[in-house]
Amino acid sequence: MAEPMGFYTDTTVCIGCKACEVACKEWNQLPSTNGGVNTLSGDSYDNTRKLDGIHWRHVKFIEQFTETRQDGRWLLMSDVCKHCVHAACLEVCPTGAITRTEFDTVVIQSDACNGCRDCIAACPFGVIDINPVSGTAQKCTLCYDRLQSGMEPACSKACPTSSIQFGTIRELRSRAQQRLDQLHQAGEKRAYLYGADEKILGGLNSFYLLVDKPEVYGLPPDPKMPTRNLTSASLFSILGAVLVGFIGMVNFRNRGGRAHEETQL
Amino acid sequence: MNGGPSSTYFTVSPEWGWLITLYFFFGGLAGGAYFLAALIDFFGQPEDRPLARLGYYISFPCVIMSGFLLVIDLHRPLRFWHMLIASNTFQPMFKYWSPMSAGSWALFIFGIFSFLSFFGALAESDRLRWSAAGRLRPPGVIATVLALVGGLCGFYVAGYTGVLLAVTNRPIWSDTPLLGMLFIVSAASTSVALLILLAERAGWTMPGLAALHRMDIYVLGLELIVLIAVVVSLGPVWRAWLNLWGLLLGTIIVLGMLFPLALNWRKDWLGDFNVTATAALVLIGGFLLRIVIVFSSEGI
Numbered sequence: 001m002a003e004p005m006g007f008y009t010d011t012t013v014c015i016g017c018k019a020c021e022v023a024c025k026e027w028n029q030l031p032s033t034n035g036g037v038n039t040l041s042g043d044s045y046d047n048t049r050k051l052d053g054i055h056w057r058h059v060k061f062i063e064q065f066t067e068t069r070q071d072g073r074w075l076l077m078s079d080v081c082k083h084c085v086h087a088a089c090l091e092v093c094p095t096g097a098i099t100r101t102e103f104d105t106v107v108i109q110s111d112a113c114n115g116c117r118d119c120i121a122a123c124p125f126g127v128i129d130i131n132p133v134s135g136t137a138q139k140c141t142l143c144y145d146r147l148q149s150g151m152e153p154a155c156s157k158a159c160p161t162s163s164i165q166f167g168t169i170r171e172l173r174s175r176a177q178q179r180l181d182q183l184h185q186a187g188e189k190r191a192y193l194y195g196a197d198e199k200i201l202g203g204l205n206s207f208y209l210l211v212d213k214p215e216v217y218g219l220p221p222d223p224k225m226p227t228r229n230l231t232s233a234s235l236f237s238i239l240g241a242v243l244v245g246f247i248g249m250v251n252f253r254n255r256g257g258r259a260h261e262e263t264q265l
Numbered sequence: 266m267n268g269g270p271s272s273t274y275f276t277v278s279p280e281w282g283w284l285i286t287l288y289f290f291f292g293g294l295a296g297g298a299y300f301l302a303a304l305i306d307f308f309g310q311p312e313d314r315p316l317a318r319l320g321y322y323i324s325f326p327c328v329i330m331s332g333f334l335l336v337i338d339l340h341r342p343l344r345f346w347h348m349l350i351a352s353n354t355f356q357p358m359f360k361y362w363s364p365m366s367a368g369s370w371a372l373f374i375f376g377i378f379s380f381l382s383f384f385g386a387l388a389e390s391d392r393l394r395w396s397a398a399g400r401l402r403p404p405g406v407i408a409t410v411l412a413l414v415g416g417l418c419g420f421y422v423a424g425y426t427g428v429l430l431a432v433t434n435r436p437i438w439s440d441t442p443l444l445g446m447l448f449i450v451s452a453a454s455t456s457v458a459l460l461i462l463l464a465e466r467a468g469w470t471m472p473g474l475a476a477l478h479r480m481d482i483y484v485l486g487l488e489l490i491v492l493i494a495v496v497v498s499l500g501p502v503w504r505a506w507l508n509l510w511g512l513l514l515g516t517i518i519v520l521g522m523l524f525p526l527a528l529n530w531r532k533d534w535l536g537d538f539n540v541t542a543t544a545a546l547v548l549i550g551g552f553l554l555r556i557v558i559v560f561s562s563e564g565i
Contacts, residue, residue, distance in 0.1 A: 115340025237445030
């Protein structure tokens with residue numbers, strides 16, 4: 001197995017140019033929405049709005065302005081599949097369509113997926129959705145085809161500010177820590193890394209440098225694996241079955257007893 | 266959570282809608298009716314055998330309906346077999362930790378049991394002229410094993426759907442571990458109601474029917490307790506029901522549980538219509554319960 005590969009996204013240098021979105025769409029031949037007619041969101045420069053089956057990259061525009069708009073800031077973040085080390089989608093997929101590659105990334109094999117959507121409900125980041133053209137669940141593959149050819153993913157290649165950086169996880173974590181130290185020394189104490197260590201789902205192979213709470217960026221503060229409920233939900237179900245079985249047996253046996261008593265009388 | 270929003274609110278909806286809601290209802294009826302039929306076979310008296318057969322007659326068509334609903338809900342329906350066989354290796358595809366994977370196998374296996382029991386019931390009632398099929402009805406080792414294992418599979422099919430919802434990251438569904446228990450108890454209450462409804466309309470008076478009436482009261486009471494436990498176990502997420510879904514849930518509790526319980530207690534309230542009304546309210550309540558569980562999360 002090759003060394004784990006991934007993305008480190010430094011949101012402080014993202015300028016919202018959306019080159020990553022365009023590069024992703026072009027390389028992966030993802031269709032446009034609304035028949036190619038541009039639909040404006042009307043309240044933001046963000047007209048992509050969300051990650052889904054045909055948007056595998058999404059630059060989020062988060063406006064933090066005062067009422068008078070005299071003071072404030074933009075938070076920009078290029079969102080993508082996190083390629084979790086403990087991947088919820090891979091865990092629940094009933095067809096085996098979702099696999100882990102030799103690069104430790106998570107890929108949906110479109111020819112095996114039957115569109116059951118269990119992975120959509122499982123993903124703690126809301127990354128996956130159905131591609132209306134293929135009828136299968138789709139998301140970022142971390143350009144698996146390019147990686148196999150020794151190339152870097154299209155989005156990081158296109159990023160003009162190196163907000164999206166590609167490399168081995170070991171190298172990326174080192175780079176991210178250096179950048180974090182630099183920001184802290186410069187007085188930006190709010191900066192921190194999200195998903196760079198094992199605390200979140202065993203580590204995110206696409207991790208972020210953020211300067212506000214995760215939920216401000218639309219990221220869950222405490223993402224969990226769906227199977228956390230498997231044992232407890234199964235045991236309670238068994239308890240339910242036992243109780244119903246007990247109720248059934250008691251009532252049918254009581255009737256038998258009463259019938260017997262009536263016969264005796 | 267540290268006082269912040271539940272992490273389940275950052276996920277997106279899988280758009281499991283009407284087809285899945287109907288499947289949850291028919292799957293519950295299939296499993297529940299089979300379990301009741303097996304229970305009557307084991308603990309009933311000879312006069313109750315038509316009641317057991319009725320359970321098997323309900324179960325098998327409901328299994329067929331369940332499979333059909335699940336297949337057409339897929340975005341690639343022709344690939345339904347990928348749930349059971351890995352499409353690239355043609356090896357069996359089974360993940361015990363994935364409720365959808367285990368549930369697909371359970372539904373498939375339960376379908377076979379349900380079919381055999383349906384077949385046996387037809388033979389026993391002389392609707393099918395094949396004496397060998399009579400071995401599928403008790404007494405006898407084959408029939409006993411069939412009813413026992415099929416009844417357990419029925420419970421699994423009725424309950425795994427709630428576990429499936431819990432093993433996601435969606436709001437409400439994954440915020441309580443009790444949905445599987447709720448679905449099993451609700452499957453029992455709706456199945457008891459359907460058996461009573463059909464048996465009474467056929468004018469049957471066997472002793473097992475009285476036992477079903479008594480069972481109805483206890484199962485409805487248990488369902489009410491489990492539903493309250495579900496709301497409590499949601500913690501702060503219960504506020505997701507402070508809307509029309511919550512209103513519908515309240516209506517289900519009153520008209521689908523409390524009122525049928527009262528009708529069981531005061532059997533003369535609605536005269537000849539009492540039994541039909543009780544059963545119909547429980548069935549409608551069971552269906553609406555699944556609508557609330559599925560759609561209230563889908564809307565978030």
